[in-house]
Amino acid sequence: MFRHQKELQFEVNVDRPDPQLARQIQEVLGGQFGEMTVMMQYLFQGFNCRGEEKYKDMLMDIGTEEIGHVEMLCALISQLLDGASPDDQAEAAKDPATAAILGGMNPQHLIVSGLGGLPTNSNGVPWNGSYIVASGNLLADMRSNLHAETQGRLQVARLYHMTKDEGVRKVFRKMLARDRYHQYQWMAAIDELEEKNGVIVPASFPAKDEKEAEKHGLEFWDLSEGNESSQGKWATGSAPDGAGDFVYLSDPAPQGQKPVMDIPDKTLHHDLDAPAGGVEKVVKKVADQIKRK
Known part of the structure; x- marks a missing residue:
């Protein structure tokens, strides 16, 4: 059961609207390593967890927190889009300073979402379920989680230096702190699982x-x-x-054979002619295979 609470996990108050920054923040919302990805990844790992209850509980805890991070980013993007309108886009062409901001706006924020966050990256590419990893192998999944948090925190850190808006930076600092803890968390889980089963996945194939x-x-x-x-x-x-x-x-040599493939049936229309001795080679190859069997 999930329960929604109206208050955000952390306060979101921007200093001023900035539609261009709103577009950039879409990357850490709906990009490959954005909050939507880690939210879905941890939840599906938790839903499908068949191991110890503590791992399922941890995955559900952190996956549910990530739902809150998605909501925070949507609130942040909405505030950065406040006041934008189609008329502003036309007006932007008259003033270079305004054009520099609104000219970089994602038009879908006006046309599709009505000044709200979108399940897309910063170029408007829709979020994709293939971004997530939920294999059922705890060590493999925890390593993937560490990778996801590493890339996600890196992207938030880069965005932090792309704005001087202290309200936005405050939100980013909270996210950076939580992503730092999440890295600690996955490293601790990985260490525990490696100690139990070894460092190679899957341990069941030694x-x-x-x-x-x-x-x-x-x-x-x-x-x-x-x-x-x-x-x-x-x-x-x-x-x-x-x-x-x-x-x-330093100079490894091939240890396999040069592949020799049969000439396909002419009905496949490869437009290939059998080379000199080609038929004989094929017959010999088949004969050799029969002998080995």
Whole structure:
């Protein structure tokens, strides 16, 4: 059950309208790493959680808080749009200073939402459900949550320096503080889950089950120009789970075969002619496959 309370989590009062800033703030509302994404991500992880109750409870707590953050941003955007009208857009062309502000306004704030927030990013692209991750694996999901909060806080910090409006900055400072805590929270959950199940996801498929491929789980393949990548712990250190030491391969060679594909049936209209000896190669390939079986 969800219950709506009329008061916002934190106070929202801007110093002055700024339609251009309202458009920019849409990114942290309905963008890939905006509040709508983390809200839906945490809630769906919580709805579907089959693990310990404390994880479900935490996910529902923070997902519900994010609903409040979406509402806060909608209130912030609405205040920044106060007083805007179609006539203002026309008037903007006469005054360069006004044009600089209203000229950067998202026209959908006038046409679609009637001076309110939208479930879109700063370019008007609609929010997409494919942004969220809810895999059912707690460690995988918590790592995704840390990534989402990292990117979200980064974007709010950038917006903070794009305005001098102290009212807006006050809202951003509260969001930055909460996003900092959320990073702490996910790091604590990740640490707890790693201690319980190990650092590799999924823990239910251990390295030994990789059989002949297991050794490749410790190799760093240098596949770009230069060898600077050899200087990192990822190339010369030890695996975090104690599986062994990393091996740096400066010039790795292919270990597979060159693929040879059959000439398709002519009814597929690939316009391909069988090369010299092509039919014989195909027959031999099929014969070899039969022998191996």
